[in-house]
Amino acid sequence: xxxHLNLLHEEIYEQRQRQRDPLKxxxxxxxxxxxxxxxxxxxxxxxxxxxxxxxxxxxxxWSKIEPRVTAAQKRSAELNGIVSTTKVLDGxxxxxxxxxxxxxxxxxxxxxxxxxxxxxxxxxDTKGVAVSIEGVASGREPRAAAEDLRQMLLxxxxxxxxxxxxxxxxxxxxxxxxxxxxxxxxxxxxxxxVDFNPYSNASKAAAPARARAPKHEEKQAD
Amino acid sequence: MRALQNMKKxxxxxxxxxxxxxxxxxxxxxxxxxxxxxxxxxxxSRAQMLAKMNELQEKIGSSKSEMNKASKLEQQAGTxxxxxxxxxxxxxxxxxxxxxxxRMKLFFSNYNIEKVxxxxxxxxxxxxxxxAAWMRYNWVIEMPQTDFITLGNAVAxxxxxxxxxALTHVNIKALADAPQFQQATLSASTTLVKR
Numbered sequence: 403x404x405x406h407l408n409l410l411h412e413e414i415y416e417q418r419q420r421q422r423d424p425l426k427x428x429x430x431x432x433x434x435x436x437x438x439x440x441x442x443x444x445x446x447x448x449x450x451x452x453x454x455x456x457x458x459x460x461x462x463x464w465s466k467i468e469p470r471v472t473a474a475q476k477r478s479a480e481l482n483g484i485v486s487t488t489k490v491l492d493g494x495x496x497x498x499x500x501x502x503x504x505x506x507x508x509x510x511x512x513x514x515x516x517x518x519x520x521x522x523x524x525x526x527d528t529k530g531v532a533v534s535i536e537g538v539a540s541g542r543e544p545r546a547a548a549e550d551l552r553q554m555l556l557x558x559x560x561x562x563x564x565x566x567x568x569x570x571x572x573x574x575x576x577x578x579x580x581x582x583x584x585x586x587x588x589x590x591x592x593x594x595x596v597d598f599n600p601y602s603n604a605s606k607a608a609a610p611a612r613a614r615a616p617k618h619e620e621k622q623a624d
Numbered sequence: 625m626r627a628l629q630n631m632k633k634x635x636x637x638x639x640x641x642x643x644x645x646x647x648x649x650x651x652x653x654x655x656x657x658x659x660x661x662x663x664x665x666x667x668x669s670r671a672q673m674l675a676k677m678n679e680l681q682e683k684i685g686s687s688k689s690e691m692n693k694a695s696k697l698e699q700q701a702g703t704x705x706x707x708x709x710x711x712x713x714x715x716x717x718x719x720x721x722x723x724x725x726x727r728m729k730l731f732f733s734n735y736n737i738e739k740v741x742x743x744x745x746x747x748x749x750x751x752x753x754x755x756a757a758w759m760r761y762n763w764v765i766e767m768p769q770t771d772f773i774t775l776g777n778a779v780a781x782x783x784x785x786x787x788x789x790a791l792t793h794v795n796i797k798a799l800a801d802a803p804q805f806q807q808a809t810l811s812a813s814t815t816l817v818k819r
Contacts, residue, residue, distance in 0.1 A: 424640045428647020432654060439658050446663065450670040457677045464680045471687040474694035481694075481701045483754070488704040490754045491711055491788065494815065498790045502780030505794075509772060517803070521796040 499525040499600045503562070508535070511554040515541045515582055523596075530565070530599040537592060540580035544590035548573055552594060563598040571595045714788055715817040720744070720761050724814070728765055731785075735778035737770045745811070749818075759818050762792075765810040769799065775808055788815040 408414070420426070501523070512518060516539040523533035535555075539547035548570070556568045572593040579586040636644065716723050725742040732740040745762040767775070775796065782789065793811035 423643065424636070425643035425647060428644065428650065432647065432650055435651065436654060439654075439663075443658070443662055443666065446666050446670070450666055450673070453670055453673050453677070457673045457680075460677050460680045460684070464684055467684060467687050471683075471690055474687075474691045478690070478694045478697055481697050481705070484708045485701050485704045486754045487758075488708045488711070490752055491815065492707070494790070495787045498783070500780075500783050501791050501794050502776055502783055505772070505776040505779065509776065517798075519798045519803075521794065523794045525790075525792055 497527065499531055501525070504531075504533075504559075507558045507562070508555070511551060511558050512537075513547070513550065513554075515539060515547050515587070516551050525600070530597065531563075533596040534571070535594040535596060537594075538576070538580075538589050539592060540582055540587040540589045542587065544575065544588050545573060548590050548592040551592075555594065555596060559596065559598055563600050566598040567596070569595050711788060712817055714786070715819070717819065719819065720747075720814070720816055724761070724763065728763075731782065732765075732767065732778055735774055735781070737767050737774060737778055739768050741766045750815075755815070757818050758815055761814045761816055763812045763814065765812055767808040767810075769802075769805050770808055771805055772796070775806065779810070786814070789813070 504523075505521075508518075508521070516537060518535055518537035520536040521533065522536075523531060525531045537551075539545075539551060541547040552568050552570065556566060559568070560566045570592060572591065574591050576589040576591050578589055580589050581587075721744050724744075728742040729740050732738075742763050742765045745764050747759055747761045749759055750756070770778075779791070779794075783791070790813050791810055792813050793809075795809040797807050799805045799807055
């Protein structure tokens, strides 16, 4: 068996020690990990930049549209406000009580042997219309003349309004006599309480007709 | 790999162990720095940009329908807009107390009812949010002398020409010394634009 002498034993040992130096190996591992991480980061950064450029495009588009959208939204809100205000105002106009047709009906009911001295009426959105009519009636039977007026009012007002009530609050004979067509007639003083609801369903349906009624009345009066 | 196998075979020296620990710590620090200062902020920024982009795209998508809606509303609200302008024009510039009484005086004088006075009784804002820009004014209109038919005609004309005026109270009394004439008091409520 030949004898081998390794004269470089020390150097080889040192080289082996250097090769398996843990710090060196760790640095290799770290460097490899660092390279992989950098590659992954670069890929992510590239994607992010791409997203950023897309975002820039979208932002530019939005900045072009935004003033128009804001103006459209503002105009929409304004128009909605106008529409709702007009609706409320129209409702108020439609629910008004027109006094002229009522006065016309009252004037038609008063016979020559009756005279109204006072008319006091109030229209309320919730309570309806309440009118107090004061006057005198004359005739052989003055109370009957006053009753005729009450019946006439009930009939005439009932044609247009709902829940009509015409009741005597006072009906009393007077001592004074009235001269009607050359004959002295006894007189009676009366106060009528008239209540009705102009805002009921039936009258609401007739509201446009009532709204035009005063013009019609004007022509008739002319 | 061979080096690692060799390392496993031979027992590590103290110096080598320290170096190994140092490498492991270095690796941990590297990972921490990477995620905390590089990849983390990048991902957060990317997520924020994506969220913003989605939000803007949604806005752009909805803006088209918003603008279409506005243009349709513009067409539909044509009648309401013109009516609204008419209502607004019923309230002239200036304080109502300055123009309403003369207006009433002139109106009734056209029907031969003279010496008409109109005074402001009260004014109040509306509770309805739709009428926030409008005010209710209550007036008392007094006519010292008129006759029933003339008054009826004047009231009819007033109710027709002033849609935002409603008579709430009517009082007609015969004059004691001239029973053919009457004295009338009207309470009117007007809806006017706030000035």
